[in-house]
Amino acid sequence: MYRLIRPILFALDAELMHRLAMSMLAWIMRFSLIRALFARYFRVRCPVLEQQLWGIDFENPVGLAAGFDKDARYFNALHALGFGFIEVGTITAHPQHGNPRPRLFRLPEDRALLNRMGFNNQGSRAVAQRLQNARIEPILGINLGKSKIVELSDAAADYEVSFRRLFAFGRYFVVNISSPNTPGLRDLQQRAPLFDLVTRLQQLNQELARSHSTSPRPLLLKISPDLSEDDLDDVLDVVHRCKIAGIIATNTTVAREPLRSADHAVWGSGGISGLPLQDSARAMIATIYLKTRGRVPIIGVGGIFHAEDALRMIEAGASLVQIWTGFVYEGPAVVRRINRDLIRLCDERGYAHISEAIGKRAQPLQLEA
Numbered sequence: 001m002y003r004l005i006r007p008i009l010f011a012l013d014a015e016l017m018h019r020l021a022m023s024m025l026a027w028i029m030r031f032s033l034i035r036a037l038f039a040r041y042f043r044v045r046c047p048v049l050e051q052q053l054w055g056i057d058f059e060n061p062v063g064l065a066a067g068f069d070k071d072a073r074y075f076n077a078l079h080a081l082g083f084g085f086i087e088v089g090t091i092t093a094h095p096q097h098g099n100p101r102p103r104l105f106r107l108p109e110d111r112a113l114l115n116r117m118g119f120n121n122q123g124s125r126a127v128a129q130r131l132q133n134a135r136i137e138p139i140l141g142i143n144l145g146k147s148k149i150v151e152l153s154d155a156a157a158d159y160e161v162s163f164r165r166l167f168a169f170g171r172y173f174v175v176n177i178s179s180p181n182t183p184g185l186r187d188l189q190q191r192a193p194l195f196d197l198v199t200r201l202q203q204l205n206q207e208l209a210r211s212h213s214t215s216p217r218p219l220l221l222k223i224s225p226d227l228s229e230d231d232l233d234d235v236l237d238v239v240h241r242c243k244i245a246g247i248i249a250t251n252t253t254v255a256r257e258p259l260r261s262a263d264h265a266v267w268g269s270g271g272i273s274g275l276p277l278q279d280s281a282r283a284m285i286a287t288i289y290l291k292t293r294g295r296v297p298i299i300g301v302g303g304i305f306h307a308e309d310a311l312r313m314i315e316a317g318a319s320l321v322q323i324w325t326g327f328v329y330e331g332p333a334v335v336r337r338i339n340r341d342l343i344r345l346c347d348e349r350g351y352a353h354i355s356e357a358i359g360k361r362a363q364p365l366q367l368e369a
Contacts, residue, residue, distance in 0.1 A: 010108065025074060042333070042336045089121070089176070114270045119148065140171055142173050143174040225302065249284045278304075311346075
């Protein structure tokens with residue numbers, strides 16, 4: 001059904017269509033009984049798919065990546081579509097409008113998206129107020145970014161503001177240092193500024209845990225697929241020294257090869273997601289898995305449309321996966337289909353549990369600078 005109406009949906013501006021679709025979903029799912037009925041159909045429950053990471057029990061390994069629900073408005077509705085976890089954001093300390101429109105483009109020939117959104121969001125104070133008044137149904141991850149108006153030298157303090165405001169609501173937190181759409185942000189992936197940033201966040205993590213009488217939150221880093229191998233080694237050194245809980249690999253790429261869509265050059269800057277990212281994201285995952293000897297959990301992102309894509313990410317070393325572009329192209333039933341097919345694929349490949357697939361086919365792969 002979705003594939004029949006997709007051409008009509010794709011005729012509209014991508015960002016406008018996203019807003020309309022989310023508003024419609026929120027309207028349909030505004031009652032808990034309706035959400036429960038949807039969840040009964042879309043959620044796939046099977047012990048084969050269950051995972052435990054960071055003391056969190058995940059019903060299935062397929063999550064929604066950050067960027068879809070920037071202001072934490074739709075997470076309960078999206079959870080009812082079968083996601084094992086929802087990551088909201090990216091959220092910055094200061095409200096910001098993001099980059100000028102148009103800033104989100106579909107590349108159907110490549111099964112990809114090009115975005116230069118620029119962390120448009122209402123800011124962490126507004127999001128905290130919304131979450132304070134909400135009943136949070138899914139496992140909620142919160143993705144944090146740097147405010148555009150803040151100098152890079154003050155980035156750590158900026159992240160701290162958001163982390164302090166949102167600490168009580170997230171099951172895990174992601175430090176986004178890799179979006180190509182905030183000037184200078186990727187410089188935070190360098191060893192010295194990254195060490196300073198995550199050291200301060202981990203110290204604050206301990207303080208907030210004591211004040212809330214709870215455990216520190218798992219802190220993850222979201223990294224770029226465009227890192228050289230030397231830069232990746234620097235990141236992994238900081239991950240080890242600062243006891244980072246995990247890595248999300250990867251964010252969007254600034255590479256434009258091998259795009260086939262004729263108009264992409266006209267659209268200028270921005271990050272590419274979807275199928276063109278699939279191979280480089282999987283290569284990054286395999287390299288991280290091998291370099292860390294499987295000791296750092298990885299969430300794999302990039303070009304996942306089907307269960308085979310997800311399982312290949314897991315076999316490369318990911319413990320969980322996230323989708324975004326695949327959701328746009330495949331529609332609301334995609335998570336149900338991926339999870340059902342993952343059960344079948346695990347049976348065909350002799351995996352009694354999805355965790356047995358992790359790292360089975362990881363190979364040392366060369367990363368391009």
